[in-house]
Every structure is written in structure tokens, then in C-alpha cells.
Amino acid sequence: xxxxxxxxxxxxxxxxxxxxxxxxxxxxxxxxxxxxxxxxxxxxxxxxxxxxxxxxxxxxxxxxxxxxxxxxxxxxxxxxxxxxxxxxxxxxxxxxxxxxxxxxxxxxxxxxxxxxxxxxxxxxxxxxxxxxxxxxxxxxxxxxxxxxxxxxxxxxxxxxxxxxxxxxxxxxxxxxxxxxxxxxxxxxxxxxxxxxxxxxxxxxxxxxxxxxxxxxxxxxxxxxxxxxxxxxxxxxxxxxxxxxxxxxxxxxxxxxxxxxxxxxxxxxxxxxxxxxxxxxxxxxxxxxxxxxxxxxxxxxxxxxxxxxxxxxxxxxxxxxxxxxxxxxxxxxxxxxxxxxxxxxxxxxxxxxxxxxxxxxxxxxxxxxxxxxxxxxxxxxxxxxxxxxxxxxxxxxxxxxxxxxxxxxxxxxxxxxxxxxxxxxxxxxxxxxxxxxxxxxxxxxxxxxxxxxxxxxxxxxxxxxxx
Amino acid sequence: xxxxxxxxxxxxxxxxxxxxxxxxxxxxxxxxxxxxxxxxxxxxxxxxxxxxxxxxxxxxxxxxxxxxxxxxxxxxxxxxxxxxxxxxxxxxxxxxxxxxxxxxxxxxxxxxxxxxxxxxxxxxxxxxxxxxxxxxxxxxxxxxxxxxxxxxxxxxxxxxxxxxxxxxxxxxxxxxxxxxxxxxxxxxxxxxxxxxxxxxxxxxxxxxxxxxxxxxxxxxxxxxxxxxxxxxxxxxxxxxxxxxxxxxxxxxxxxxxxxxxxxxxxxxxxxxxxxxxxxxxxxxxxxxxxxxxxxxxxxxxxxxxxxxxxxxxxxxxxxxxxxxxxxxxxxxxxxxxxxxxxxxxxxxxxxxxxxxxxxxxxxxxxxxxxxxxxxxxxxxxxxxxxxxxxxxxxxxxxxxxxxxxxxxxxxxxxxxxxxxxxxxxxxxxxxxxxxxxxxxxxxxxxxxxxxxxxxxxxxxxxxxxx
Numbered sequence: 001x002x003x004x005x006x007x008x009x010x011x012x013x014x015x016x017x018x019x020x021x022x023x024x025x026x027x028x029x030x031x032x033x034x035x036x037x038x039x040x041x042x043x044x045x046x047x048x049x050x051x052x053x054x055x056x057x058x059x060x061x062x063x064x065x066x067x068x069x070x071x072x073x074x075x076x077x078x079x080x081x082x083x084x085x086x087x088x089x090x091x092x093x094x095x096x097x098x099x100x101x102x103x104x105x106x107x108x109x110x111x112x113x114x115x116x117x118x119x120x121x122x123x124x125x126x127x128x129x130x131x132x133x134x135x136x137x138x139x140x141x142x143x144x145x146x147x148x149x150x151x152x153x154x155x156x157x158x159x160x161x162x163x164x165x166x167x168x169x170x171x172x173x174x175x176x177x178x179x180x181x182x183x184x185x186x187x188x189x190x191x192x193x194x195x196x197x198x199x200x201x202x203x204x205x206x207x208x209x210x211x212x213x214x215x216x217x218x219x220x221x222x223x224x225x226x227x228x229x230x231x232x233x234x235x236x237x238x239x240x241x242x243x244x245x246x247x248x249x250x251x252x253x254x255x256x257x258x259x260x261x262x263x264x265x266x267x268x269x270x271x272x273x274x275x276x277x278x279x280x281x282x283x284x285x286x287x288x289x290x291x292x293x294x295x296x297x298x299x300x301x302x303x304x305x306x307x308x309x310x311x312x313x314x315x316x317x318x319x320x321x322x323x324x325x326x327x328x329x330x331x332x333x334x335x336x337x338x339x340x341x342x343x344x345x346x347x348x349x350x351x352x353x354x355x356x357x358x359x360x361x362x363x364x365x366x367x368x369x370x371x372x373x374x375x376x377x378x379x380x381x382x383x384x385x386x387x388x389x390x391x392x393x394x395x396x397x398x399x400x401x402x403x404x405x406x407x408x409x410x411x412x413x414x415x416x417x418x419x420x421x422x423x424x425x426x427x428x429x430x431x432x433x434x435x436x437x438x439x440x441x442x443x444x445x446x447x448x449x450x451x452x453x454x455x456x457x458x459x460x461x462x463x464x465x466x
Numbered sequence: 467x468x469x470x471x472x473x474x475x476x477x478x479x480x481x482x483x484x485x486x487x488x489x490x491x492x493x494x495x496x497x498x499x500x501x502x503x504x505x506x507x508x509x510x511x512x513x514x515x516x517x518x519x520x521x522x523x524x525x526x527x528x529x530x531x532x533x534x535x536x537x538x539x540x541x542x543x544x545x546x547x548x549x550x551x552x553x554x555x556x557x558x559x560x561x562x563x564x565x566x567x568x569x570x571x572x573x574x575x576x577x578x579x580x581x582x583x584x585x586x587x588x589x590x591x592x593x594x595x596x597x598x599x600x601x602x603x604x605x606x607x608x609x610x611x612x613x614x615x616x617x618x619x620x621x622x623x624x625x626x627x628x629x630x631x632x633x634x635x636x637x638x639x640x641x642x643x644x645x646x647x648x649x650x651x652x653x654x655x656x657x658x659x660x661x662x663x664x665x666x667x668x669x670x671x672x673x674x675x676x677x678x679x680x681x682x683x684x685x686x687x688x689x690x691x692x693x694x695x696x697x698x699x700x701x702x703x704x705x706x707x708x709x710x711x712x713x714x715x716x717x718x719x720x721x722x723x724x725x726x727x728x729x730x731x732x733x734x735x736x737x738x739x740x741x742x743x744x745x746x747x748x749x750x751x752x753x754x755x756x757x758x759x760x761x762x763x764x765x766x767x768x769x770x771x772x773x774x775x776x777x778x779x780x781x782x783x784x785x786x787x788x789x790x791x792x793x794x795x796x797x798x799x800x801x802x803x804x805x806x807x808x809x810x811x812x813x814x815x816x817x818x819x820x821x822x823x824x825x826x827x828x829x830x831x832x833x834x835x836x837x838x839x840x841x842x843x844x845x846x847x848x849x850x851x852x853x854x855x856x857x858x859x860x861x862x863x864x865x866x867x868x869x870x871x872x873x874x875x876x877x878x879x880x881x882x883x884x885x886x887x888x889x890x891x892x893x894x895x896x897x898x899x900x901x902x903x904x905x906x907x908x909x910x911x912x913x914x915x916x917x918x919x920x921x922x923x924x925x926x927x928x929x930x931x932x
Binding site: 031037040045072075088105107128148152161172173178179180191192193201207211212217326341349 | 568657
């Protein structure tokens with residue numbers, strides 16, 4: 001089958017078109033019907049997914065918006081992408097949907113090849129094994145479980161489980177259930193399961209009233225922008241944070257089994273750090289023999305112009321585990337160290353272990369990224385977009401501050417005094433755009449965002465800021 | 467569209483056919499290839515899902531087995547069910563796969579109707595709201611989060627969050643992050659996330675080395691069989707367990723926010739209790755103002771001959787939350803109390819909140835159950851199967867003990883001295899059958915298991931036991 005790149009310009013509308021308030025009357029009507037059976041209080045607008053195409057989302061009132069939020073950064077290659085439609089209609093997909101396996105016990109005869117020819121093509125260099133899951137939260141928690149088993153295995157050596165461990169663990173007590181910790185960073189977001197939420201430190205609304213593990217947090221660098229003008233201060237800030245990490249590892253009341261970090265803290269406000277910081281962090285984890293987990297749930301699958309966000313760190317060796325979800329449309333974690341695979345079967349296990357239907361879909365996304373050179377495109381378009389935003393920042397110096405994400409594809413953000421007002425206004429001007437942190441607007445376009453979309457976005461932002 | 471019940475007898479093979487060891491050479495070959503990239507140590511055999519049909523599973527070596535294990539009790543209505551294939555190929559399914567929404571922010575205009583005409587038709591009587599998820603573990607943990615928020619809301623009243631709560635919660639400390647507990651039962655299985663695993667009490671292999679919440683467990687009744695001959699003892703045992711529940715609620719070091727229980731403890735050994743026990747348990751939860759969660763992950767969707775396992779309890783009112791997964795092929799929890807919906811938006815939230823593609827698939831399963839009267843069939847076939855197993859138990863009194871599940875559809879189990887040997891032997895005789903607990907064989911056929919399959923199963927078990 002010959003492949004030709006999709007001509008989105010021919011398929012997409014020429015421009016956004018908004019003719020009601022957003023949400024419009026039909027969105028509100030459906031939202032209110034939905035709210036009777038399903039919590040719909042966070043609904044921004046209701047979507048007609050059949051009519052949405054490429055970078056454009058169409059709402060229930062027929063409004064058409066340029067979507068640079070992409071379902072909280074999770075739509076990779078466009079609404080109704082014809083190549084993904086073909087994957088969804090393939091015989092393998094139908095089989096995977098209809099005959100969902102307990103994949104640990106009864107894998108399909110095609111599963112090994114589906115992983116090798118698909119998901120593992122996306123594996124971070126050097127990480128040749130994968131454990132599949134269903135969400136970013138689950139992926140991180142499975143990585144934590146792997147880290148705890150790894151830590152105890154190093155302590156236990158080849159000794160088998162003791163009687164005391166076997167009985168105490170059934171009572172949730174030491175030594176079978178040890179007091180071990182995962183270290184995360186202030187303002188991080190790693191998910192909403194109980195353990196992932198214990199490492200999430202972004203907002204009270206995520207965590208309030210939920211029991212937590214008493215795990216530590218280190219400061220994440222607060223860099224000043226533009227980076228070039230504050231190099232010495234920023235370096236000192238990063239060194240301060242690394243020192244804090246080391247102090248915590250040495251003095252926390254329970255041993256730290258792993259450190260988890262996002263390449264760019266996303267929900268927490270699009271906070272960046274330099275390659276030197278991440279190199280230093282990896283050196284610390286190696287020094288103390290603990291694992292480094294890169295949470296690539298939001299940064300992975302091309303969003304920063306490289307397939308994985310951590311590739312910007314220029315590490316001498318990959319992180320020990322890399323977790324993914326969102327744009328992958330499935331989830332899980334990659335690893336290579338054979339000790340991270342538990343010493344016995346059935347320790348890292350569940351009924352489904354992910355969803356092969358969603359893995360097949362992910363494979364089609366990887367095809368699409370590779371065949372259409374979307375990493376190169378995202379990187380190139382991101383640079384152009386950043387330049388235009390820098391001009392806008394010059395024009396509105398109090399309304400666009402700390403513009404960041406240069407050289408990281410379209411993964412761009414800026415601070416603004418009233419982000420809720422700005423994103424609301426942007427919707428009425430035909431741009432669906434998101435927030436993060438407390439005063440930040442983040443751009444999370446799809447990988448198929450092109451140069452021709454930039455003027456549409458910039459013009460609308462200019463109007464909204466004026 | 468007129469509907470006619472699928473004639474599985476015309477589609478299925480007449481009998482199992484095994485011509486290699488199981489796993490056979492091709493299964494082993496593929497398993498070993500898979501193991502290079504994905505932990506394949508728990509693989510029982512590798513499956514040709516294209517060739518599997520109805521109640522019959524076909525392995526990579528061309529062996530055909532009658533499947534009464536059904537992907538750890540998760541295949542509801544047959545491999546390659548034509549009605550599910552049609553659902554998988556429908557335009558709505560393609561849209562749902564290709565345009566996966568962040569459903570809390572941007573639901574599809576069809577979502578409300580897909581829930582109302584689909585999943586909510588399966589809702590336990592009186593529970594009219596649903597929160598969707600992706601696995602049984604996640605469903606239970608979301609129910610725990612709802613219970614903790616509910617508990618604190620009752621304490622807090624209408625007061626807003628205090629400054630102290632807002633700052634302490636970001637450090638994982640009291641009062642924002644309170645020390646609250648979920649009570650579960652010995653030998654229970656509620657999943658493998660960190661909080662669900664803290665309530666799981668089945669086997670050390672599930673829990674070893676994983677930090678846990680210090681939550682309490684009560685004894686689950688150990689009933690003697692046949693039930694009719696041990697009524698007084700069994701009643702006393704159940705009263706003892708209820709008393710223990712009450713003692714724990716009154717004296718545990720942290721308040722108990724909810725009790726979670728399976729209608730039949732499944733992974734833990736197919737342990738049953740009487741309606742009086744469950745009625746007593748509900749009365750205790752109501753007395754103390756805490757929530758009762760029915761974990762229907764394995765028992766739900768018809769497996770006991772009723773849609774929900776708890777319907778056998780004859781409760782005056784439904785449990786506060788009912789969780790589901792497995793045969794539903796999606797997951798989540800039902801509830802009705804408006805206080806179980808958190809007081810603010812974004813507290814119970816995540817990017818995807820389930821997968822609408824899997825919900826559509828679930829809707830087709832509900833259609834299939836209703837149109838083909840599969841509850842009635844499961845109940846009727848289960849009674850006939852139980853009678854035949856009772857005869858076999860009379861023939862092998864030391865090898866089939868504590869036969870249980872009478873009147874609970876095909877949800878039948880028995881104890882046997884060497885369950886691993888028996889299930890292994892059964893495979894070579896063409897029956898794929900599972901274990902649970904420490905010495906139990908459990909039957910988990912699909913809802914489309916028919917009377918004509920009973921002799922096939924019984925003859926093989928008879929041979930295996932001889």
C-alpha cells in the first residue's frame with residue numbers, strides 16, 4: 001500500500017466560525033440532560049465528533065473552533081484522521097474489541113508481533129520491555145510497584161519470602177508491607193489513584209479528603225525567563241533543588257525507592273528545568289541506587305518535537321522507567337533492567353493488563369507520526385509559533401509573561417493575569433485553549449498543527465488580549 | 467431490525483479436540499518470543515482468537531477447548547459473537563475509537579443517550595448515576611474516593627475548606643489528608659491498585675513489598691457444606707463475623723468511611739454467605755452512617771443468574787455503591803445518593819473518565835443479555851450443572867468437597883486436594899477451567915453456556931478425577 005500524507009488543508013475548514021455563546025444553547029441543553037446521570041459540572045462544551053476534523057472541533061451548536069487543547073493534550077493526529085479510521089475498521093481491531101483477552105494468561109498469537117512491530121517501535125532507546133496499562137495514573141502506579149519490588153529484592157537477595165513477611169503482608173504490616181516512599185516534586189501531577197495522588201502536588205482540589213502515603217516532595221526549580229538573561233540565578237536554583245533531593249533521600253523517615261519527574265511539569269504550570277538539572281538528578285538516583293521514573297504521560301509521543309520529552313535532557317543513559325498515556329491512546333511503562341521485572345510471575349498482574357484494541361490503535365498513531373514526519377513538523381512549527389508569540393509578548397508585556405517552551409516543539413505556555421478570562425474569550429473567537437498551574441495558558445495542539453494555523457491562533461489571541 | 471437468538475450449536479464445534487500437550491509447541495514458541503518484551507511467565511496457552519467461537523477457545527496449536535474460565539470470568543456472551551462484531555463495526559464505535567474525548571470537559575453530543583439507553587439500563591435498581599472507569603481496581607478506588615469525600619462532607623457540613631486543610635493536603639498531612647479507612651474482609655479480592663490492594667486480602671503474591679494503608683479486615687464467614695445440614699453453626703459463624711465488623715468500626719484507630727464486600731468472594735475461594743449476613747452488614751453500615759460498597763466486578767452482569775450478585779441478598783434498599791468491570795467490558799460504579807457526587811467539580815475527575823468505545827461495547831452486551839434471556843438461561847443451566855456436579859461429588863467424595871453455588875446460576879465451585887493437577891489434566895481433556903483460593907476449582911462459563919455443554923464438561927471432569 002502506498003502512503004501519502006493527509007492533505008488536512010483540503011479537509012479542514014478555512015477558519016473558525018462561532019455564531020453562539022460557548023457553551024451554546026444546545027451544549028447547555030445536553031449538558032443538563034447528562035448531568036442527571038453523570039457528573040457534567042466540568043463540561044466546557046458538548047462536541048459533535050462526527051463533524052470535527054483535523055485540528056478543528058465542532059460543537060453541538062455547530063460552532064467550529066481551532067483546537068489547541070486537544071482533549072487535555074491527548075488527541076495525537078487529528079479528529080477523524082482517515083488512517084486511524086482505517087485502523088479502527090481493520091479486522092484485527094474487531095477481533096481485539098470482541099475477544100478481549102486476559103492477556104497475562106491467554107495472549108493472542110498476534111500479541112508479540114503487535115508489540116514488536118508497534119508499541120516497541122516507540123520505546124525509548126535502550127528500554128526494550130513494556131508493561132501495558134489503561135491510564136496515566138495506572139502506568140505510574142505500576143511503575144511504583146515495580147520500584148518497590150526492585151528495592152526489596154536488592155535487600156532480600158535470593159532469599160525467599162519469610163513466614164513473617166507472608167503473614168504480616170496480609171495484615172498490611174511490616175515487614176511484608178514495608179514503609180517505602182516515592183519522591184516527587186512540588187507542583188507535579190502524576191495522576192489521581194491513591195499512590196499516584198500521593199505524588200501529585202499540583203492543587204488541593206485533586207487531593208482534598210483523600211488518605212495519602214506520607215511520601216516526600218522536593219522543590220522543582222523556579223526558573224526566571226528569558227532563560228538567557230538569568231543563567232547564574234537559574235543554575236543556583238537548580239543546584240538548590242538537587243541538594244534538597246539528596247537531603248530527602250538521606251533523611252526521610254522511610255527509604256526512597258524511586259524518584260518520579262515530568263520532563264516539563266504540565267498541570268502544575270508548564271515548569272521547565274535545564275538538561276543539567278535532569279543529568280544531576282539521574283546522577284543522584286544512581287549514587288543512591290534508586291530508580292528514576294520519567295512521567296511522559298503529557299510530554300510523550302512527540303509533543304515537544306522529540307518522541308520523548310526526556311530526550312531534551314541529553315542523559316548518558318535512559319531513565320529506568322518511562323511511563324506513557326494520553327497521545328498514545330493506551331498506557332503503560334517501558335523499562336529494560338531485568339530486575340524491574342519481578343522475581344515471580346503474578347506479582348505485576350491483573351485481568352486485562354491494558355487493552356489490545358487500544359494498543360492496535362496506538363500502533364496506527366506511531367505509523368502516522370513516522371510516515372508523516374510529525375516530529376520534524378512539530379519542532380519546525382513550534383519554533384515559528386514561539387516567534388510569533390514572542391512578538392505578541394512584546395506587544396502585551398503585562399499580559400504575556402514568562403513565555404516558555406522555546407525549542408520544545410509546540411509545547412509552549414505563558415503566564416497571564418486572568419487565564420480563565422482569556423481562555424473563555426478565546427473560545428468566543430474560535431480558539432479552544434487550556435490552562436494549567438494558577439496563572440498559565442498552555443498550548444497543546446496536535447502533532448498535525450501546521451504553519452498555516454499560526455496566524456489564526458495569533459490573530460485571535462491578539463484580539464482577546466486587546 | 468428483527469432480532470433472532472444466535473444458534474451457537476450451529477456455529478460451535480461439536481466437542482473439544484486436543485492433539486498436543488497444552489501448552490503445545492506453537493504456544494510455547496510464541497510465549498518465548500513474547501517473553502523477550504513482555505512478561506509472559508503466567509501464560510497458560512496462546513490463543514487464536516479469530517478461530518475461537520462461542521464457548522470454544524482455539525489455541526495456537528489448533529487445539530479446541532470448551533472454555534469455562536472465560537478470560538478470568540470476563541468474556542460475557544461468547545467469542546466472536548456476531549452481534550458484538552456488528553457493534554464493533556458500527557459507525558458510532560469508529561467515532562468513539564478515533565476521537566477519544568476528555569469526557570468530563572468535552573463529552574460527545576451522544577454520550578447522555580449512550581448512557582441512558584445503555585449502561586444505565588443495567589443499573590442496580592434505585593442507583594441512577596454512574597461514574598465510568600477502566601478496570602475493576604480503578605472502579606473500587608473511585609468508590610473509595612467518593613466514600614472519603616462523603617465522610618468528610620458530613621463532618622464539615624457546608625463549611626468551605628480551611629486554609630489549614632488546603633496547605634496540609636499538599637504535604638499529604640492531616641487535616642487535608644485525613645486518616646480514614648475502608649473495611650474489607652479476609653480472603654477478599656478488590657484489585658491491585660495501592661488502595662484497592664490495601665483492601666485485598668487473598669494471597670501474599672498480590673501484596674508482597676507494596677506499601678499499604680493501615681486499614682482493617684473483618685472475618686468473612688466460613689460456612690460448612692451442605693448448608694442445610696449446618697444451619698445453626700453457620701448462623702452463629704455469621705453472627706460472629708458481624709460482631710467483629712461492629713467492633714472494628716467502634717475501635718479501629720481511624721474512622722471507617724466504608725465497607726466493601728463481594729457478593730461471593732471469588733479470587734479468595736468462592737466463599738458464600740447468607741442473605742441474613744448481608745442484611746445484617748447493611749444494617750450495621752446504616753447504624754454507623756458509613757457506606758456499603760458491593761464489589762460486583764466478578765459477580766455482576768449476570769454470572770449468578772441475576773444481573774447483580776447482591777440481588778440474592780434480598781436487601782430492603784440497594785448498597786450505596788455498586789462497582790463493575792470484567793463481563794461489562796468497561797468499568798465504573800453506580801450510586802444514587804446525591805452526597806456521593808462530590809460537592810465541587812473536578813474532585814472526581816481524570817482525563818478520559820473511562821472509554822466511550824468500551825461503553826458502547828458494553829451496551830451491546832446488555833442488549834444481548836436482555837434479548838436472549840441470558841439471565842434465565844444462566845440460572846436454569848446452572849441448576850442443571852449443579853445437579854450433575856453433585857452426582858460427581860457423590861462418586862468422588864474425597865476429590866470434590868464443599869460443592870457450592872446452588873441457586874447462583876453457573877457460579878459454582880468445589881474444593882479438591884490438587885486443584886493445579888486437576889485443571890492441568892482438564893486442559894488435556896479439552897476443558898479450560900480455573901482455580902481460586904488455595905484448593906478450589908471455580909466454574910466461570912459465559913452466559914451463553916447451554917445444557918448441551920454440561921455432558922462435555924462432566925465427562926471430562928469424571929475422566930480427570932478418575
